[in-house]
Amino acid sequence: MTRLLSVFIDAWEQLRLQRVRVLMSLIGVTLAVAALTASLALGNIMAKVQEDTSIRHAGPEATYSLTASGPGPQPASEDLVADLREAADRYGITYATPVISFDPVVPQHPGYVSGYAVDPAFFPMHARTIEDGRALEPQDAERLAPVGVISRGMADALGIQSVAEHPTLQVGDSRVAVVGIVANQWQDDASIYVLPESYFSHFEAATAEEGEMGGGAYTELKIWIPADADPDALAKRVASDIAAGHEGLRVSADRIDAGAYADFGPDPAVITTIVLASVSVAILALGALSLINIAVVTVRYRIREFGIRRAFGASQRRIFVGVMMESVVGTFIAGLVGVGIVAVVYRSPWAQSMFGTAGIAGLPPFPVEAAVAGVVTSIVTGVIAGMIPAVIAVRSKVIDAIRF
Amino acid sequence: MSLVRLEDVTRQIVLRDAPPLQILKGISIEIEAGDRVSIVGRSGSGKSTLLNILGLVDSPSTGRMSFDDRPVQLMRAKDRDRLRGSSVGFIFQQFNLIDGLTATENVAMPLTYSGDSTFWRRHDLAREMLHRVGLGHRLDSPVSTLSGGEQQRVAIARSLVRSPRLILADEPTGALDIDTGESVMRLLDETATEIGAALVVITHDQAVAQRARSRYQLDAGVLTPATAAAQAAS
Structure with a gap:
């Protein structure tokens, strides 16, 4: 030594x-x-x-996006969300969420705000960190007034320091109670997340009116296939079950995580x-x-x-x-x-x-x-x-x- | 029991375009613990080669050599290095101190290779040794700032710091004036006596040679006792 x-x-x-x-x-x-x-x-x-x-954009490994298309009229978002939840229950898929993108009108915010109607599973599926307060919960659907989670960039722009102050936000004609602040996806990210139930009862009508002028909502369904399942087969079964409830509707299941590009x-x-x-x-x-x-x-x-x-x-x-x-x-x-x-x-x-x-x-x-x-x-x-x-x-x- | 024994030792060097050069011829000498030996010889007579062999730096071409009655030729290089480090202290004519290091660091250097607890106390032991040779006031001086006499004292302290049993001094006063040379030799004698080491001095200087109890002359690679050499000369 x-x-x-x-x-x-x-x-x-x-x-x-x-x-x-x-x-x-x-x-x-x-x-x-x-x-x-x-x-x-x-x-x-x-x-x-x-x-x-x-x-953040797709989800973790083996995440599938389900897209509905067909010659007939598109089913209502509300029906698709219900079908997705039913299929997820049937196949034991814990993580499934609709992502309905819409353009909320937030008079207090000086710039463009992105709106998303999502299930609580959205946050863990997309590795979103709640910096303050909490994420959305299923019970929030039973509240009369809509609740939302906003991004840090939006909170900063509106001068909201903490959800402990019980901040509220005017979105369209409704007052949204802010229960959580989520980390930014990019700098100055201005986004608001609400449950689909809140969206359907408070914001869908306004979005539809706007849609006639070129805006409107876009609905995507995402599922996270459990590790022990055959991802392709299960995703196709879920897609097929959703399509079965609507005549002439085709629902495709596309893998959208990084694993989908592994062969390129x-x-x-x-x-x-x-x-x-x-x-x-x-x-x-x-x-x-x-x-x-x-x-x-x-x-x-x-x-x-x-x-x-x-x-x-x-x-x-x-x-x-x-x-x-x-x-x-x-x-x-x-x-x-x-x-x-x-x-x-x-x-x-x-x-x-x-x-x-x-x-x-x-x-x-x-x-x-x-x-x-x-x-x-x-x-x-x-x-x-x-x-x-x-x-x-x-x-x-x-x-x-x-x-x- | 002898400390070092050489029996009929030769040393030759093979040259590329000339016959082999015979430097030492049939050298036999026995040095015991505490001996005082001087070897006098002209330049090129093989003095330094003999000193290197005695100090385990060089090896004989033929003949037998033992250190502590152990045959040196049978030792592995690593064991020879260890034996040299622990048992032999060198003093050179040109001091051969390491520039850039202080007096203490130079004296502590041999303890770096001790591999025992003295390594951790090397600076303390070095300072103690420098005090003993009268350089307590120059402990942290870079050796390049010391006088010739002081540098040779540092070299003496370095040769003694591992308490060797054999001190080999090659022209220790060669680069010093007469008075300084005299005091250096006195110091060398005293300190060698203190630690009970044998002292072998190679010199041109008869006065230095006379201090030894056993005196030898080396001439063209042949070693003879000084009295016999004197008789042969007369």
Whole structure:
């Protein structure tokens, strides 16, 4: 143990002794590790954001969208919602929701507001986080006045701090009690979510009137197939059951989560990560070359020192490991600094605003995988870059080195 | 029991475009614990090669060598390195201190390779040793700022810090003036006596050589006792 620790301490003392040389030679490695970590982190974040976006808009894995079409008149949304709920009960599907998109009129809000009539299952299916209050509940349908959940962006725009203040909102001709605030899907997201029952009794008529002028509602049915079922077969059975109640109606079931695109070639986020990481590895290789260059020159100047150390008991192996550890400890520190720079930049308000501009609300935590990859790469670089000077150091003859 | 024994040792170097160079011829010498030995010889007579063999830095081409009655030729390189580190202290003519390190760090260096608890106390032991050689006031001075005499004292402290049983000094006063050389030799004698180490000094200086109880002359690779050499010369 003492021997092992003494190697590290020796290497650290050497680095301290030659700090200017070390600093200069490690700048390239630091920047390269920072670039590599940033590219891996970016790829990781892109994949995560893509997944999150997919979940927010489609739902988790094995999510199906059921679309009704046919030559005859379209059935009323209310009937479709009832059919969906009945089918979900029949097949033991816990997560099923209609998503009726409509354009609510909210006089208090200065901009455009999106309205959605959804079942409570919508929130877990789309990984929507309730930041304050609660999500919609089935019992809300029994209340006389409609209740709604609004997005954080809308709450901010209306000056609503917390649902504890029991805020209400004028939507069309009705007063909606706000019971929850949900995280934004994008920056300045202005959305309101109500139960289908509230929509049918309070907002459908106004939307229909508007529809005659080009607006109107759009109804989509979504189901989340349980993991133990055959997703395609079950989704088709649900679609077929809904269609059976309406003459001439066809209901198609399309898988809409990321799994539906699994056969369409590699993920673009993976390609981007590979390209960025390749460029970073090339930079790292150049950094390592300059490190080797400086280390080789320095080692030649230190031949006498190695001879002296050998004379006082250092074995060849100890000299080899010692010289290599100088490189490894140096690049390890450079790696930590590089990863640290990326982590600090990632958490900076500047980066938050950049990602926010790109439509990413709420950055995921800094990817640990990228940080670990950065540090491990720096250590590997240190081992490779330290190998050549270490071999030169060991090959020097003690007798020549300490010739007096 | 002898500390180091050489029997009929030779050392030759194979040259690419010339016949092999015979540096040492049939060297036999026995050094016991606490001995004082001096070896005098001209430049190129093989003094440094002999010192390197005694110090386990180099190996004989033929002959037998033992350290603590253990045959050196049968030892693995790693064991020789360990034995050298724990039992042999070197003092060089040009001091061979490591530039950039302080006096304390230079003296502590051999303890870095001890592999035992002295590693953790290396700086304390180094400071203690520097006090003993009269350099308590230069502990943290970079060695490049010390005078020649002070640097040689640091080198002596470094050679003694692991309490070796054999101290090998190659021209220890060669780079010093007469007075400083005298005080360095006195210090070397005293400290070697304190730790009970054998001291082998290689020198051109007869005055330095005369301090030893056993005196040898090395001439063209052949080692003879100094009295025998004097008789041969007369």
